[in-house]
Amino acid sequence: MSEHKGPRFALLALTTAVLVGALGYYFVSPSVSVASQATDQAKSEHKLESLTELDGKAPTNRKLDIQTWQTAEGSKVLFVEARELPMFDLSLTFAAGSSQDGNTPGIAALTNAMLNEGVAGKDVGTIAEGFDSLGAAFGNGAYRDMAITSLRSLSDADKRTPALNLFAEVVGKPTFPADSLARIKNQMLAGFEIQKQNPGTLASNELFSRLYGNHPYAHPSDGTAQSISAITLDQIKAFHSKTYSAGNAVIAIVGDLSREQAEAMASQVSAALPKGPAVAKIAAPVEPKAGATHIEFPSKQTQLLLAQLGVDRDAPDYPALLLGNKVLGGGGFGTRLMTEVREKRGLTYGVYSNFSPMEARGPFQINLQTRAELSEGTLKLVEGILADYLKNGPTQKELDDAKREFAGSFPLSTASNAAIVGQLGAIGFYDLPLDYLEKLREQSQNLTTEQVKAAMSKHLSADKMVVVTAGPTVPQQPLPPPTDKPSEQPLGVPEH
Template structure:
């Protein structure tokens, strides 16, 4: 995956810092739903302290919408969007952003294609017109496609030699099989080499459509101005894109998969089925995950695997609620002669966790951290816009920011016990080990 972030001049950087310092706390955000004259919806937080606006655009489906046999097309297309559009070649497009003190970023993952824009009020109209060209009239000239293709092929070659990337890809394949989640969004060397310029236009049409659009804006802009901007920027996009993929059939079973790799240590990824964010037990799982493996040196797994036994430098767990599948995963690295013992301890702690017992101190500490850390995420217009876009993608209500910490604080020991007994299963854990571990 190629991430494109174009550097803005010092003035935009200084205003971005000012936006960070002036950002309102989470509980003070006034979020408005705006509908443009053309029917495009967006969430807006007005902040007129400085003449700066952050805009976040999302398209559901992301790289999962690659056409059959065209794996990697949407990733390559996304990375080529800023290589020239309308009346600009790639150098002219970059120079125009620099002159406007604007910054655009294009990115894609399994579920979402994302566009981030930062612009000054005085240059907003021109910046919007420049971005509109990239979104509605990209050149995808052959030289640019070939240049970016070379960068993607370099990433694919690098990943083939990276044990962490190998472990991640092996786990995805075991978990999701032939579903798009089961393969890298970068594609393979073979699939990427076969992509044509025409495939870029097809990939764009598959994902960049108004029926899967989410928008948020934070900064020096009124609802009326935002509505007009949305129609000018996005109104020419097609109404519909490709059909969304089906839910992934999670294929994980318990056991160990070894991938031979000549290294003094092994990289390990492990996981089982997880929970969707709309599951009634999600917040219980979220709090318990902090206790189990997400809490750094205060987590159970770090205590048992690192502190007591010295089997790893670090071990972490994380909930992965993707749009079309959910897993509960973890990862660590260990010396080859210690990997088997580390895996045994993880299973032991997972079986203990499945009983769902937590102490009052564990529960209180987890809640204190999760609720205290949450407001720190709202540290600037761009971060707030990003959070608002994510909320819309997840189908969360517009008042979620005000109620989120209440949901964390409402989790009880009984909630965790019910969730853990329902969800956690040490025998269902699949471990993917990349290295040459002994005793496995």
């Protein structure tokens, strides 16, 4: 899912294809020498002298011993003890994304961006200096389903305690300075002007509008120029009080901490948040009407987006859909779409498909750019590839390759504390079972071609696609025939 991550800072992203919520960021401080020593010691225990040592060995999967409880204020907590390095990662996940905007599109993004602009006695510069002086890192981001704040710090009490104190203030008791609001609004308004020059953004916004109609997912997650301009400080304070409440929070903690220390940290953060319950779950979207929309845009290329409603986060068929999509267009080179559209015909730099399961039914999308004069033929080609795949499913070799790729990349989902804390946040936010990741890995490896075909054809239909194109209206040319050496090589870089 591609979402708004704040107009100013380096923010966290939901990067995993398995779960929305995996957080990636770097920790840099003068105090990392302790961590470096621990890393060096771990490396010295066994050095890999030859890649042949890995032959025949399956990738190591880290099994997570997830502990969970609830704070007195109603926050859900998930904790994994990880003693390898003297640091910890903590994230707060709130149902405070743009799906909670209501009649004020963009208020979720604006509120999240304002969190670290001021607390009592400290402005944005003092807050930044406070985290930096402790070797700590603060992060935040707003998406459609959720808003996230995070802290990474050394676990020694002399660093952990002041870092946590500052973090709790920033998230729980921000002052939302008026001058900061004006500045951030201007930055967001400037961003909207830039978006007008990006056909991909224009097409994506139109696609979500067509796909979701009056549903909370329909509007852009960062709002519009008109809606952002009208938002007041009182509205931001009210949104924060409602959606950043303790009962609406999932607290994830991973690191060099005991259960007792993690409980104390969670209690402190939870107590600092506004008091209140979890917000109501959003309603299911209505099935959209299939059809095509074109956005006229001066360009040499045309952006093509095809989509329909997919599945929500806890869909039982998700393992089969995940593997099925890897064969279709979610696995890079070697997928059906890349082979037929790029490698055999040279029509695009890249073509990708993906499911984005969310709290409600997230979208299934196919995304590519192609030369404007070949756009209509390319669209028909992609639609034909999808229809054929839904009818016949993957071959055994394609599925075996997808299984092997997934198994090989799966350990990355728990390879670092930052990755684990993101997984915990998503598991807690979407009310998934604690063994969700392990079950996903096991189920994906036991799938048959018939199960994948059945799941894909159950949830997708070639004649239900919502299509949005953005580019110039130009005379069309016939597509080149497929060949191992296409005469028209793909453009080196997408135009936008």
